[in-house]
Amino acid sequence: MPDSIPTLTPIEVDPAAAWRGRRRRQDHGSKREAVIRTAARAFDERGYHNTSLDDVAAALGVTKPTIYYYVANKEQLLFECFLAGLEPIRDALRRAEQMQGTGRDRLREVVRDYAVAIASEYGWCMVRAEHQDLGPDLSAQVRTLKSEIDRGIRGLLQAGMADGSIAVTDTKLAAFAIAGALNWIAHWYRAGRTLSSAEVAEAFVQFLEHGLAPRSA
Amino acid sequence: MPDSIPTLTPIEVDPAAAWRGRRRRQDHGSKREAVIRTAARAFDERGYHNTSLDDVAAALGVTKPTIYYYVANKEQLLFECFLAGLEPIRDALRRAEQMQGTGRDRLREVVRDYAVAIASEYGWCMVRAEHQDLGPDLSAQVRTLKSEIDRGIRGLLQAGMADGSIAVTDTKLAAFAIAGALNWIAHWYRAGRTLSSAEVAEAFVQFLEHGLAPRSA
């Protein structure tokens, strides 16, 4: 992938289009992705437990067994949603590790990408989906990925402390505060309102860097 | 209430004690509260949908119909949890309105109380419980209370902007960022670990006021 900017699929994308106009035996991959994306949207709107697989199937214009053809069971469907939500953020952290600059510079880029990712339609999966709905093994995998993200942020904070570009009292708590502020975007942001996700991201960068206090003149 | 500091019931409290040692026809109120508190804990641990009312009843040493004696149905039980989680935060905002001082001073106190409230056992209800599990009417009530909290924070930010104690680019987004950072505490904080909720609160006050950047000397 030459251009590693995360390709955020626009919301107008209609997953059901993966079926329409095509005949069978085509695009197993994109159909599977459509199933996951549709499930993510439905889970976001109605909640995981309030969404039956019949609902997901109906949204795709198919029947339930078709879902099972592309995914093992409902639990794994949720797991795939988790992965789809976590991956762009892990990408952002990987890019930050390749970057030049102070810890604060690199963290700034992560915050930007993170905010945009959370504002995407997979933001719900990363934030509001519950591990408890996954079995022990899958739940553990998700937890590992999440703590990897946490470690990444904490590492950037420590780097910033070391080079003097960042000053916080506790990197662990600061990482939680940053992640919390960003994750919460999934709770209130709806695409197509007044603000674009990029604008939100920019405002968050500003706020997280300088906080509430006016800069001492 | 002479002392309006929120009385955070310690975690050692055993709700089942409301039954033990007492005979019937006593303490309808405290028993009802025990039902709600036990439900909140169970929902927190296992998730709302993964918790049956038989589970809650078993945790109390009773049977399911007893639950229905104290509460209309599972939905209302969840609603009561919401209220129990939201009330202390609304209290904190009301106290802030009575306070003297700059906007930043008053917001600081709210942040402190808010953090402690979210770290309590009802934190889950405020943060991770889903409105979608409530019917339209109850869901609307919860939303009203939540947006009231949001308006309160935003109001303090605006007051701080006016008196010069706070400088942010967008009070609306800043309010979301603050609430997000605080709400997220419910996701990671477990009582009895290294940090007390008061220590967490203090660290958050520091971080939210000054952000990442080192204070310009």
Add this chain to the structure above:
DNA sequence: GTAGAATCTTACTCAGCAGTATGATTAGGC
């Protein structure tokens, strides 16, 4: 000490939904 209300249990009903058995249809290789 007894009537009636409050409290709680045993033993159900019933709906929703995850998951499946079976078979139909279609596409592509030959």
Add this chain to the structure above:
DNA sequence: GCCTAATCATACTGCTGAGTAAGATTCTAC
């Protein structure tokens, strides 16, 4: 033009868990 694998639908099973009916027990008032 037929065979095989891929793709999808119809029509089920079975379980879990919310909610309830009916009745037992215990308290309080009088």
